[in-house]
Amino acid sequence: MTTRRKFLTSAAIAAPAALAAPALAASTIRWRMQTYAGPALAEHVIKPAIDSFNKIAGDQMQIELYFADQLVPTGELFRAMQKGTIDAVQSDDDSMASPTEVTVFGGYFPFASRYSLDVPVLFNQYGLNEIWDAEYSKVGVKHISAGAWDPCHFATKDPITSLADLKGKRVFTFPTAGRFLTQFGVVPVTLPWEDIEVAMQTGELDGIAWSGITEDYTVGWADVTNYFLTNNISGAWAGSFFANMDRYNELPAHLQELLKVCMDQSHYYRQWWYWGGEASLRVDGTKMQLTSIPDEEWATVESAAHVFWDEIAAESETKAKVVEIFKKYNADMEKAGRPYRYG
Known part of the structure; x- marks a missing residue:
């Protein structure tokens, strides 16, 4: 250099x-x-x-x-x-x-943002x-x-329709997302970005939790994965x-x-x-089949995220300050109601 x-x-x-x-x-x-x-x-x-x-x-x-x-x-x-x-x-x-x-x-x-x-x-x-x-x-x-940027979804070889399906899956993802997902049996894998497509083809990886569907199509990952999980662990990178x-x-x-x-x-x-x-490729995309984990089951992942937030907040004063901002913001969005938050 x-x-x-x-x-x-x-x-x-x-x-x-x-x-x-x-x-x-x-x-x-x-x-x-x-x-x-x-x-x-x-x-x-x-x-x-x-x-x-x-x-x-x-x-x-x-x-x-x-x-x-x-x-x-x-x-x-x-x-x-x-x-x-x-x-x-x-x-x-x-x-x-x-x-x-x-x-x-x-x-x-995890779950710091919805949109x-x-x-x-x-x-x-x-x-x-x-x-x-x-x-x-x-x-x-x-x-x-x-x-x-985009929300974080799983793109996988095998269909994911329950949390149990995540167990043992070797997934390329971000450090903190990987740390969070290990409690559900996910095995985070770190590889150079340009190696991901080949790793999916060789079986070194079972899935990717690095992006939404737009990137999956744009960078070629939709060509080496079969399923796209509509549940996400964050609304935006x-x-x-x-x-x-x-x-x-x-x-x-x-x-x-x-x-x-x-x-x-x-x-x-x-x-x-x-x-x-994200919308048009879910509707008109032809390369991956959409799957979902039921809302009531996915709610346990959201609850786990809030526990994770508190664990992070306990690490330092600055981290605690950021977590409090996330809590305040999301509470405000819930109180504001539609279109800021639904259900």
């Missing part, structure tokens, strides 16, 4: 118009960003935003986008960004193993932004913004954009603002892409 670049100052940007083009080209700020997503998925979850940023920023700044594990393994993303080996990351906290008190809540924290809109509301209106900003500032990383703090602080204010705007546009894109895709 190459060492981080030392960028020129922005003084050249103030050069006379006649000299602006060559001066800007010579002083272009160049960042390297790695996403958790493979190429097919990145076409939707990150590439449009980076393409827009580069088009608008022009000679002032360009971001080189790398896909899952291209520069470093996903589990090393945080350390590489913190050291400045790469400049920015798109990931959840859990997958990139960030050494913060909020890491456990990234990705799929994708829950995530931005939790961050922007219920105080999670401030907690994430404080935690990452302590370790030299800028938390730019958080947003929602919570992920973020991060940057090395020194690199971020070196940017002029207008480029910092452009980063935020383009990241927010990425969050918006995913809101409708996933929401529409």
Whole structure:
């Protein structure tokens, strides 16, 4: 891996118009960003935003986008960004193993959300932004913004129609989700993202609990699994954009603002892409048969999640604060009723 670049100052940007083009080209700020997503998925979850940023920023700044594990393994993303080996990351906290008190809540924290809109509301209106900003500032990383992805469902070789069917199943999933699911007999398996399709074909894996049905179709997993479980353990994946703090602080204010705007546009894109895709592929998709665990049986999983929340809250003051926000938010949604919560 190459060492981080030392960028020129922005003084050249103030050069006379006649000299602006060559001066800007010579002083272009160049960042390297790695996403958790493979190429097919990145076409939707990150590439449009980076393409827009580069088009608008022009000679002032360009971001080189790398896909899952291209520069470093996903589990090393945080350390590489913190050291400045790469400049920015798109990931959840859990997958990139960030050494913060909020890491456990990234990705799929069991039943923390029911719908994708829950995530931005939790961050922007219920105080999670401030907690994430404080935690990452302590370790030299800028938390730019958080947003929602798809819900977490099982895609499996064999049909799942009861909790008993989960026992012994080797499943690729996120660290915290795996920790939660072990009580139901699931065997969490950690593999590089690009190896999952082959692992399903060879029998190394029995299933995947990493996404909703949109990703299953987009990345090819629907071609190697036979069933899709309609019950989910979370309504939306919570992920973020991060940057090395020194690199971020070196940017002029207008480029910092452009980063935020383009990241927010990425969050918006995913809101409708996933929401529409999850519905249309359940209705019109032809590659996986839908199965369900009865609601009364699945309710025991939701109850177990609340016990899990309390176990996490007992680990630290910051974790307890986040869990209290989840409890407050979900209680508010229940009281608000339809369309915020049903039944």
